[in-house]
Amino acid sequence: MFQKTSFTTLIVGVFVVYVLHTCWVMYGIVYTKPCDNPRGENCILPFLAEKPRLQLSIYTSLRPNADGGHNLILKADDFDVSAKFERIVNVSLPKKTRNNGTLYALVFLHKPGVSPWQDPRQVHFVAQLTTYMLPKPAEVSLISGDEQVEQQNQKPPSIDPTSDLPVSHWRSRLTLNVVDDHFLFDKESLPSDVHRYLRVFQSGRRMVYLPLLFVDELSNRVKDLVEINGSSVELPLTVAYDTISLGRLRFWIHMQDAVYSLQQFGFTEKDADEIKGIFVDTNLYFLALTFFVAAFHLLFDFLAFKNDISFWKQKKSMVGMSSKAVLWRCFSTIVIFFYLFDEQTSLLVLIPAGVGSMIEVWKVKKALKIQVFWKGLKPSFLFGKLDESERRTEEYDTLAMRYLSYLLYPLCIGGAVYALVFLRYKSWYSWLINSLVNGVYAFGFLFMLPQLFVNYKLKSVAHLPWKAFMYKAFNTFIDDVFAFIITMPTSHRLACFRDDVVFLIYLYQRWLYPVDKTRVNEYGVSYDEKTKGKDHED
Numbered sequence: 001m002f003q004k005t006s007f008t009t010l011i012v013g014v015f016v017v018y019v020l021h022t023c024w025v026m027y028g029i030v031y032t033k034p035c036d037n038p039r040g041e042n043c044i045l046p047f048l049a050e051k052p053r054l055q056l057s058i059y060t061s062l063r064p065n066a067d068g069g070h071n072l073i074l075k076a077d078d079f080d081v082s083a084k085f086e087r088i089v090n091v092s093l094p095k096k097t098r099n100n101g102t103l104y105a106l107v108f109l110h111k112p113g114v115s116p117w118q119d120p121r122q123v124h125f126v127a128q129l130t131t132y133m134l135p136k137p138a139e140v141s142l143i144s145g146d147e148q149v150e151q152q153n154q155k156p157p158s159i160d161p162t163s164d165l166p167v168s169h170w171r172s173r174l175t176l177n178v179v180d181d182h183f184l185f186d187k188e189s190l191p192s193d194v195h196r197y198l199r200v201f202q203s204g205r206r207m208v209y210l211p212l213l214f215v216d217e218l219s220n221r222v223k224d225l226v227e228i229n230g231s232s233v234e235l236p237l238t239v240a241y242d243t244i245s246l247g248r249l250r251f252w253i254h255m256q257d258a259v260y261s262l263q264q265f266g267f268t269e270k271d272a273d274e275i276k277g278i279f280v281d282t283n284l285y286f287l288a289l290t291f292f293v294a295a296f297h298l299l300f301d302f303l304a305f306k307n308d309i310s311f312w313k314q315k316k317s318m319v320g321m322s323s324k325a326v327l328w329r330c331f332s333t334i335v336i337f338f339y340l341f342d343e344q345t346s347l348l349v350l351i352p353a354g355v356g357s358m359i360e361v362w363k364v365k366k367a368l369k370i371q372v373f374w375k376g377l378k379p380s381f382l383f384g385k386l387d388e389s390e391r392r393t394e395e396y397d398t399l400a401m402r403y404l405s406y407l408l409y410p411l412c413i414g415g416a417v418y419a420l421v422f423l424r425y426k427s428w429y430s431w432l433i434n435s436l437v438n439g440v441y442a443f444g445f446l447f448m449l450p451q452l453f454v455n456y457k458l459k460s461v462a463h464l465p466w467k468a469f470m471y472k473a474f475n476t477f478i479d480d481v482f483a484f485i486i487t488m489p490t491s492h493r494l495a496c497f498r499d500d501v502v503f504l505i506y507l508y509q510r511w512l513y514p515v516d517k518t519r520v521n522e523y524g525v526s527y528d529e530k531t532k533g534k535d536h537e538d
Helices: 007-029 244-263 269-280 284-315 323-342 346-369 387-420 428-458 464-483 490-512 528-538
Strands: 043-046 054-061 070-079 085-092 104-110 123-129 130-133 167-173 173-179 202-205 208-209 213-215 225-227 234-245 371-374 378-383
Touching: 007 244, 007 284, 070 085, 070 104, 104 173, 104 213, 123 213, 130 269, 130 528, 167 202, 213 244, 234 244, 244 269, 284 346, 284 464, 323 346, 323 387, 323 428, 387 428, 428 490
Parallel strands: 043 208, 173 234
Antiparallel strands: 054 070, 054 104, 085 234, 104 123, 130 167, 167 225, 173 213, 202 208, 371 378
16 A cells, blocks of 8 residues: 655655745746847836936935935935945934934935936935934943943943833945846836836837836844934944846845834844845855755754654653753753843744753653642652663763863853953843853863763663754754855854764764664564564555
């Protein structure tokens, strides 16, 4: 009859379909069907093909429609579309903006010598120069008590930094783009994402579209934000211009819409900034590679999670398993979760870390055989007893931890003292969390060693979740490759590869202590007989 389809095979199949569908969607975004007949009436011709003289004008206004007045901050009389530039202008801040208000930039591309409001063939874009975000608390030395102000040449903020209310921040960078492709659009297959940026006028019997002006919102990063003080009369604004291809424009429009949707669902400016960094800091080709790698990373994470849960769900005995390593894994994931929470990390990272912490707590309950009984609202705990084999494993585990403590404790204490004396933190809680997480990141791999010691003493590795190990190893290999592709410090690269060394030792132990598949278990059935029985049933 039909062979049963495993859950893993089903997940891999869904993953392949998802990757293929995403590739097709991405192809539809970056590829636009051109007009087949340039002389046909269905074609929309580019205005830039006539090489017209243009002027770039940028105004500031308290309202997006300039009803409250406007102020000219930059004018390029003979604007060359193909020549990129970057200029710094000083922008005067109105009183309403200094009092936690908003300021807009009105960008016009129009006919030279004519006001943009009087030019019927002008194109414009409205960008917001301010945004609201919680002020960053000042960092202090926990010994001397001196505060550290990060923004140089800036007066202390007039708003209480401990306030939970967001304050107005200045976006110090404005990035402009114009599509320089003389692309012929087909009226019958005009992309919907480009349609809202397209302005068309009639020239005889032909349709002509004006230059596609675009303001890159993805380039507005949190690192470029400056808190607006009540005494700030003017602030610098970097205006950067560059050309952009039609395919990249369409891709950027979709990404900006996605970030805007996330902000509407409650994502903060910092959450959106982490997503922006994925697209801004890499080119499109490397971004495509990153997508495939991230997709496989997610697949291996899910399979490792699935096999790890299945293994511990069926686990009845801790023979051959290091309970100290399980406890450390639980402690380290909880510390990392609180560290990410203290740093106000994106919810995309914080939620999986919280779920992982709960899973590790459940594994500790399974490892220590803890039973929870409730008497009203008061819980009571009952610890299970260990048999002879488990007590022998526990002795080896305790011996390995004793040797490891001679190296680990001095290193962690020394690092915490160094951070207390020389570094600055927002509070004692931040210092404690940072010291713990630095110890986890720097020396956490050492807690994988007790399991190696237990394997060596028992001369067996049959008790380990090898499927979960393999999927985690694939993810570690992916991280290692990207550590060398992306520019990273040498210490980070060494941190990526040290886990591989430990895993290679695990593989060596698996080869050194092979599983005897012909050995009969307590039910009188061997592994080979069990496998043959399943094949016969199928």
